[in-house]
Amino acid sequence: MARSSGLLERKQARACRAAPDVMPSLVQAAKDTSYICQQAFRNRRWNCSSIERAPNYTPELLSGTREQAFVYAMSAAAAVWRLARGCALGNLAACSCATPPRREPPSPSALIASSSLTSRSVSFDAMSARNSFKWGGCGDDVRSASRMAKRFLQGSSAPGSGSTSKFMHAVNMHNNRAGRRAVEQSLTLECKCHGVSGSCSVRTCWRGLDSKGPAAAAIRLFRKYSTAAEVRPKTGSRLPPLYHHDNLLYTTKSPDYCLPDKKRGSLGTIGRQCNGSSSGYEGCEYLCCGRGHVTKTREILERCECKYISCCYSVKCKTCKNIITTYECN
Template sequence: MSVSFLRNLILLCVGIFVFPVTTGYFGISGREPVLIMTLGEHQRPMSNKIRSYAAPSVCDMLKLHGKQKRMCKRGKGVPETLIDATKLSLSECQAKFQNERWNCSMGIYRQNILRKSFKETSFLYSITSAGLVHAFARACSLQRLETCTCDESKNLTHRKTWGWGGCGDNIKFGLKFTRRFLGRARRSGKDVRAELDQHNINLGLKIVKDHVRTTCKCHGVSGSCTTKTCWRQLLPFSAIGKILKDKYERAVRVASFKNQATGRSRLVKFQKNSNALNVSFGISPKKGDLIYLENSPSFCKKTRYSPGTYGRHCIKDSSCDIVCCGRGYNIQNVVVKKSCECRVIWCCYVKCKQCNVTEEVHTCK
């Protein structure tokens, strides 16, 4: 089926997330996790653990479709980059939603959300497609892939960039690989959900592509610019995540309108107080819109889509009212160790003591 890679990209980032099992979903249309690995007692970074396996083994562990598996095995560095993409998208998703009711929760909750058409589902599709492009474009410039190298854009000096320490991120390769890997909706126009998902996937690709920057560096005697080398750089993924989070906040609800003459359906902006399904002149969403079909649940109580917010940490005077859903919060004093009495040791490092500090922790009732 179409867009067969992004059902979700979930992977634990060690040191940020503390869970015994890490799960990744590499198929938009698939329901099975592509990767389930126990981190173990040492909590080693997943990228290191994955790299300890032979590439074919990693590709077999990923529950990929035939074409995807062939692409995974074909080139050196591809399996590792796929894993890096999962870490990138998941960590950014959880960072952007850590102080909200839906906090990019994993496991069965994520699987259930992906079966729906909520705003959260749309965000997952866009952030994960963006993560794929970003990871593969960056892998080219870092020489991790055999099939690509620095950015090959015209009018940029590349032969000299290696010598000066600059190498452009190959956004062209990243987009090409991702589009081939994900495929396209075969039933576009007939399958409303496929069209919706494809739109949000394309949004993730568009955001990365539209925010590539050209960086230049001058070289010459006494700072003169007798030689200038330029290369293209991706926007930091945290900035990509912020743009997509803003799109999420302004997401557009759509409905399906079926043309009775052709039998084809298209998405139009949902109109309140009217039946959008019967509005033949409905306004189509823009390419830059994050779109969804169904209103989201509140995520306040435990349901099939969320573990609820009971016991969740929140920030007083900032997120507690929202996260705790008006139920209030408990306050607990905890003792933590922090660096204190720091001083600079000549010449090159700072020495600090470890002090016990009492802090307030707020958890939702």
């Protein structure tokens, strides 16, 4: 049904049929991407509201802009995070806990300096023993999750057969990979202490994902959004060499998003609320593009100074008037 309605392409529908248990994770990843993107850009001229129209994207998410690069990378990062958690929770048949690293666990001195240590007292004599540390627990299987996400997300085909379309597809796939890499780089060392009376004679360590969810990877990707590199095809549809796989790439300069322009996917900022006392991105000067703003005040009535009346098991409140001031772009 999703295939016939255009929500999934042929290769994606095939991947869905082959592993239907991954779909709930991918659906949640799509919701994560929408929420995180709108939160990250809520104070920018482009506020990611157009992502709600997926898969019927507006031009700014189809023409190779920085914004498109972020959305592609974030969707991949969210997919990897959700799939990795699904693996660790035993919800997916194709994976479970991560295979322990081949290298030995970190030295005791490295663990002492690590922020992942608990506040429990540690016996330094016990920690100095070589066998005090071992890999264990259930680490997040980011490698398997990344492989599954890649299979699904890169199942989308190039929008056309020309060299330009193929090049755009190559850029999108590069940004997908950058998103997956952002999750891999978000893995942190977690350890649990074992021993009599807090002696920590044995410490079990594993590598896990941040409890903040895909937002941890989003912080990395938002920084990369600001430093994204513009690329042009050199030969055929291939990407130019020497572009680091962690960078975000774009092919088309973004509009300034100040005024409505359907052809370029700009909704404009007319009517957007801004901060009248800020000089940052959310400030009226920047958000309103120098057009000025109007100040609006309204009075609201709220309950205040509430007191609990013990004799009657009731709460008695006063009614207070509050003045709310808002600023809207012209």
